[in-house]
Amino acid sequence: MNPFNLLFDKPAYTLYRYNPDNPLILVCEHASCYIPAQLQQLGLEDKAAKEHIAWDIGALDLAKGLSDKLNATLLVANYSRLLIDLNRPLEAPDSIPDVSEIYTIIGNQNLAKEHIEARQVNIFKPFHQKLAELIAESKQRHDNTRLVGVHSYTATYKGQARALQAGVLYMQARHYGEQILAGLAKDPALIIAANEPYQCAYGEDTTVPLHGDDNHIPAVLLEIRNNEINELAKIDRWVKLLSPVL
Numbered sequence: 017m018n019p020f021n022l023l024f025d026k027p028a029y030t031l032y033r034y035n036p037d038n039p040l041i042l043v044c045e046h047a048s049c050y051i052p053a054q055l056q057q058l059g060l061e062d063k064a065a066k067e068h069i070a071w072d073i074g075a076l077d078l079a080k081g082l083s084d085k086l087n088a089t090l091l092v093a094n095y096s097r098l099l100i101d102l103n104r105p106l107e108a109p110d111s112i113p114d115v116s117e118i119y120t121i122i123g124n125q126n127l128a129k130e131h132i133e134a135r136q137v138n139i140f141k142p143f144h145q146k147l148a149e150l151i152a153e154s155k156q157r158h159d160n161t162r163l164v165g166v167h168s169y170t171a172t173y174k175g176q177a178r179a180l181q182a183g184v185l186y187m188q189a190r191h192y193g194e195q196i197l198a199g200l201a202k203d204p205a206l207i208i209a210a211n212e213p214y215q216c217a218y219g220e221d222t223t224v225p226l227h228g229d230d231n232h233i234p235a236v237l238l239e240i241r242n243n244e245i246n247e248l249a250k251i252d253r254w255v256k257l258l259s260p261v262l
């Protein structure tokens with residue numbers, strides 16, 4: 017047995033809600049900043065280990081709010097993306113990042129092959145197997161299965177404040193993505209955009225290209241600026257904005 021398996025003391029995911037009657041599937045890949053204690057925060061200071069590099073601040077609460085409001089299935093990751101990024105293919109160079117933004121991730125440098133495999137086997141594979149199962153089951157029951165990843169991004173980037181409040185990222189699901197953006201645009205004060213502040217791509221993402229486009233179902237990532245969803249009242253506002261258009 018791989019001795020590194022013992023490091024991973026939680027299941028890879030939590031199925032926060034399971035409702036196969038609803039063709040909408042929500043997923044929160046960067047929900048958690050949890051790093052097992054034995055890994056000593058991968059060498060990061062306390063503050064850095066709770067920052068955006070470790071997880072998407074606010075994304076879990078927003079995803080739960082949407083799941084509650086819409087009675088939709090929600091699959092939630094239980095480990096920090098710094099251990100292994102669930103929205104990166106295993107072959108991506110930053111699947112296990114040894115540098116993130118301004119931080120060097122000491123605990124990710126020069127990892128033993130067995131340690132990398134343990135992260136893949138205990139975190140990445142069970143999460144993606146479950147998501148694939150949920151999608152396959154939904155496609156058997158519905159002809160309008162949809163997949164939505166809930167993410168957040170930092171309010172400043174390289175010292176610049178970001179004006180964008182939310183982005184909808186998609187590849188093949190242009191119709192669905194534009195429908196969501198059109199719904200949000202009913203509030204003319206909102207600053208929103210398609211495929212900003214990031215873009216999805218094969219080789220860099222899993223959720224949209226692999227679980228969505230390759231399955232021929234509409235799939236998008238919602239990216240919300242994290243200071244828009246750092247308090248319950250603000251999250252409620254985004255639940256109200258997004259729930260009618262998903």
Ligand SMILES: [Zn+2]
Pocket residue numbers: 046072166167168
């Ligand atoms: Zn994210």
